[in-house]
Amino acid sequence: xxxxxxxxxxxxxxxxxxxxxxxxxxxxxxxxxxxxxxxxxxxxxxxxxxxxxxxxxxxxxxxxxxxxxxxxxxxxxxxxxxxxxxxxxxxxxxxxxxxxxxxxxxxxxxxxxxxxxxxxxxxxxxxxxxxxxxxxxxxxxxxxxxxxxxxxxxxxxxxxxxxxxxxxxxxxxxxxxxxxxxxxxxxxxxxxxxxxxxxxxxxxxxxxxxxxxxxxxxxxxxxxxxxxxxxxxxxxxxxxxxxxxxxxxxxxxxxxxxxxxxxxxxxxxxxxxxxxxxxxxxxxxxxxxxxxxxxxxxxxxxxxxxxxxxxxxxxxxxxxxxxxxxxxxxxxxxxxxxxxxxxxxxxxxxxx
Numbered sequence: 001x002x003x004x005x006x007x008x009x010x011x012x013x014x015x016x017x018x019x020x021x022x023x024x025x026x027x028x029x030x031x032x033x034x035x036x037x038x039x040x041x042x043x044x045x046x047x048x049x050x051x052x053x054x055x056x057x058x059x060x061x062x063x064x065x066x067x068x069x070x071x072x073x074x075x076x077x078x079x080x081x082x083x084x085x086x087x088x089x090x091x092x093x094x095x096x097x098x099x100x101x102x103x104x105x106x107x108x109x110x111x112x113x114x115x116x117x118x119x120x121x122x123x124x125x126x127x128x129x130x131x132x133x134x135x136x137x138x139x140x141x142x143x144x145x146x147x148x149x150x151x152x153x154x155x156x157x158x159x160x161x162x163x164x165x166x167x168x169x170x171x172x173x174x175x176x177x178x179x180x181x182x183x184x185x186x187x188x189x190x191x192x193x194x195x196x197x198x199x200x201x202x203x204x205x206x207x208x209x210x211x212x213x214x215x216x217x218x219x220x221x222x223x224x225x226x227x228x229x230x231x232x233x234x235x236x237x238x239x240x241x242x243x244x245x246x247x248x249x250x251x252x253x254x255x256x257x258x259x260x261x262x263x264x265x266x267x268x269x270x271x272x273x274x275x276x277x278x279x280x281x282x283x284x285x286x287x288x289x290x291x292x293x294x295x296x297x298x299x300x301x302x303x304x305x306x307x308x309x310x311x312x313x314x315x316x317x318x319x320x321x322x323x324x325x326x327x328x329x330x331x332x333x334x335x336x337x338x339x340x341x342x343x344x345x346x347x348x349x350x351x352x
Contacts, residue, residue, distance in 0.1 A: 012048055019044040020061050028255060031297050038065045042074070049078070056086050063095045067301050069339055072102030083112065090120045090135040097142050101304045104340025106146040113143040124170040131168040134176035138302070141179035141186075145304040148190045149342045160187045164203065172208055175302050177215035180207060182307055185222035189308045190343060197226025198235060213246045214258035217265060218307060220246070224269035225308070228276045236273045243269060256300055264294045264306075268313050280321055287314040291330070295337060309338040315347055327351040 001014075001021035008014040019041050026037035042065040049058045059082040066075035079099035086092035093116035100109040120135035140159045147156040163183045169176055181202060188197035200222040202209045209216045224239035243266040250259035271286035287310070294310040315330035328351040334344045 012052065015044065016048060016055070016057050016061070019048075020057075023061060023064055027301070033070075033296075035068060035071055038068070038071065041065045053081075054085050056082065056089070056092055059085060060091065060095055063099055064301060067098050067102060068298060069102050069337055072099050075099050076103070083115070088119060090116055090123060090133075093119055094135065094138065097139075098301065101142060101145065102339070104149070104335075106150045106340070109142060109146040110150075113139040113146065117143070128168070128170040131170045132166045132176075134169060134171045134173055137163070137166070137169075137179035138175040141182050142304040144183045144186055148186060149340060151342060153187075153191060156187050160184050167204060167206060169207070174212050174215060177207055177209065177212040178218065178303060180204075181215050181218035181222075182303070185218050185307045189222055189225060194226040194229035197222045198230055198232060199223070200226070213249060214262060217243055217246045217262045221265035221269055221307065225272050228269065228272035231276055233273065233276055236269070236276065240266065240269050240273060257297070258300075260293065260297050261300065264290050264297070264310055267293065268308070268310055271313070271317065275317065275320070283317060284314075284321065287317050290314075305338055309334050309341065309344075312338070312341070312344055312347065315351070319347070319351055324351040 001018040005011070005014045005018040022037065022044070023041045026032075026041065029037065042062060045058050045062050045065065049055070049062065052058060059078045062078045063075045063082065066072055076099055079096035082092050083096050093112060097109045097112040097116070100106075100112060116139040117136045120133035120139065123135075124131060124133045140163065144156045144159045147153070147159070160183055163180055166180070184200050185197065188194075188200060200219050202216045202219045220239045220242040224236050224243060227233075227235035227239060243262060247259055247262040247266050250262060253259065267286050267290035271283045271290065274280075274283035274286060291311040291314040294306065299305055311330050311334040315327040315334065318324070318327035318330060328348055331344050331348040331351055335341065338344065
């Protein structure tokens with residue numbers, strides 16, 4: 001794509017697509033917390049945006065370039081403009097809430113997700129009657145996340161119930177599967193309802209879970225943590241075994257590093273199982289390992305963030321172990337990658 005852009009110096013579309021290809025390389029490269037590749041892409045796009053302020057592709061790729069807590073504020077103008085450029089396009093309504101979520105702008109995220117869900121369902125009403133749009137599921141995941149951060153549990157519960165009633169899809173792809181697993185997991189775990197989490201399983205059965213094991217892993221993580229926290233060691237071991245199996249199968253695959261994402265969940269679940277067994281030193285070591293691993297990686301851009309941040313789990317464990325000062329430091333560090341989360345504030349208050 002660099003060659004195409006060089007051979008067509010007056011062709012802005014070639015330059016835009018070169019930026020997109022460069023962004024794809026950045027996503028599939030080892031994590032770089034300086035975000036050097038993403039910054040270079042943003043520089044490529046900035047001049048193009050000045051010439052084409054209503055070009056949807058430029059805004060879209062700029063938002064992807066800065067879809068990280070450390071960089072998200074740079075993309076806020078593009079996020080606010082994008083939905084106005086193409087108000088009937090699901091993708092245009094999708095991208096702004098990525099930035100709103102990165103910055104903890106929950107009300108803006110809620111409004112953006114409600115708009116996307118409505119447009120997504122309208123767009124498939126005639127082609128897939130009775131089905132649920134994957135874009136709507138994607139929006140519901142972000143919406144449930146934002147509702148939980150603002151204490152709107154009843155609205156989050158409505159989304160759980162809505163997800164449980166889904167039976168058919170316009171496109172049963174990854175984002176749909178992730179939302180199906182993540183929404184019930186978020187609702188249970190972020191409210192501390194461990195028995196509810198222990199009962200979570202991948203659903204509905206009609207979804208092709210085997211094609212998206214990294215989505216399925218979210219449900220097993222919730223069940224493992226919930227079971228461990230209520231003392232059901234057998235169920236926790238069973239769910240942990242599924243996470244181990246999925247992580248091993250994903251190891252070495254090209255594309256997004258889902259193996260590491262599943263490993264983060266596996267380590268956290270193993271930590272809570274160790275805690276249930278009374279092996280507190282082992283539990284603490286595992287929690288520190290998973291928190292450090294999550295800090296060294298980046299989330300997949302399609303997700304609104306961790307179902308339960310690893311550093312927050314470490315802080316929760318430290319409180320239980322009677323180390324509130326150490327816990328407070330972890331709660332205060334958690335917003336660096338998971339900003340403005342309700343449980344980080346509540347946990348810090350509890351630690352104090």
